[in-house]
Amino acid sequence: MGGTLKQLQRQQAFESWFQSPLGRAVFRDQQDRVANLTQSLTGARQLVVGVSHDLPLAANSDFTQRMQTTPIWTSGLSDNVVVCRSEELPFPSESMDLVVVHHAQDFSGWPHQVVREASRVLRSCGYLVMVGFNALSYWGLCKLVSRDQKAPWCGRFMTRFRLEDWLNLLESEVEHAETGFFRPPLKNEQTLDRLRILEGREPAQRVMPGGAYYCLLAQKRVLAPTDRRRHWRPAKVLPLPAAGPVSARVPRPIIRRSANVRPFNRPGEPRS
Template sequence: MKFCFRKKHCVGSTSVYEQFAAWLQQPLGQAVINEEKIALRFCWPFILGDYLLTLGVAPQAVLTEEAQVKHRFIIVPSNNCVRFTGSFIVAESAYLPIQEHSLQAILLPHVLEFSENPYQLLREAEAALSPEGYLMVIGFNPWSLWGLRRWFSFKRQLPWAGIFRPSYRVKDWLRVLNFRIVAQKRIVYQGPIVFSKGAFFFRPLKNLYRIFFPCLGGVYIIIAQKRVFGLTPLQKTAWKTLSTAIIPRSVAEPVRRGF
């Protein structure tokens, strides 16, 4: 598999994964992972089963630590990307070595941004999911301060060198593949800068963005369910409760149409 950059550059998957893994271990990357882990925490009571797969890099393995499935494993592009103890598979993410209809859930954290063929990747995920299985997609929002930062990055550095896919485009692809969107959320209202001494000053600014500009979150999370005709899907009311639960009590609920 090759990974695509906005100037029509493609590089080997191993190089991209290693660079992105290194960025995730920096303070800014750690801040993103922490918010993503908290947001996913409220999904796990709804996602049960035997197998949960993550396509990504080693630092992202922590995102599913609280999942209630029996077996968790991650697919990485090479042994050089493995820096943890646990179940992992070395394989190309565009051609999953997974039996069809064998997984109950798949997590794609920031994979579509660097994929040359994101739709093919989603097709592979759909084939591996069991009926009524869940696909969780995490991506950088191009219509945010993070997307703005990307346009001012003139070097091929990750994650700014990737293509930030709009959430509406990802949802269109999922619907074509017969997925039902059951929950969606925007997080990471802090700009792409690490503040240490000024963290207290910028906290109110983050809350203002969350209340008045909910669509400007730097990261979006989409949860979709694989539809199979003839089966009764999980009630929407349960996921509506989930969407409400992941909103901090101290702030107002975002308007859903802004997603």
């Protein structure tokens, strides 16, 4: 219980951090990146698994029904928001066409279970988007050397390669992987605006090893079950004669005479 309470407190701190200038800049970058990945996708149901209902992603996607989860209940929640844990989603298996996981794995004690649940509710050939903090980045280095346990450093930083391995084990193929937000974690809003030039792909790669967060797009591919039963060919049954009364008479054997053999004459018979 204590671990769950601490986890919820970290999620609340992370939600508040997104209201800061740095958090708003990161979230705007994530919104644009997720929108570009999902703009060509369509379907019936979309689910966003996140740490807050105030952080909407893929809000303008082409899906009939868009739902969102939040770990904490508050008054005034809309009808499309479901209060639940990201490790235990209250949805049927293979019921979603698109699932977006937004930092839920970063603030869970069981990140692999978060990914597993997202894959479970996703239908075959559906799409999964994963967004989380990148350990192989300048931000990841700051987390290692910093003793500050406030948001966002209280979250779990993972590499996108680790997430790719998990998705492959869950029969999902990663179609696109990238990192975003190459600016350092500065609190000054004006300085952040001046460093926006780093968001260009080539300059950022020369200056930073990787973006602050990773963004993966994977498609669930479930292979058809293989029939391992042996199919034996039916043996051909030869017809047997019908059963009947056995005659007591023994038939005489048929002897074929050769043309070169003369028949044997009985005594008193003329020779042929």
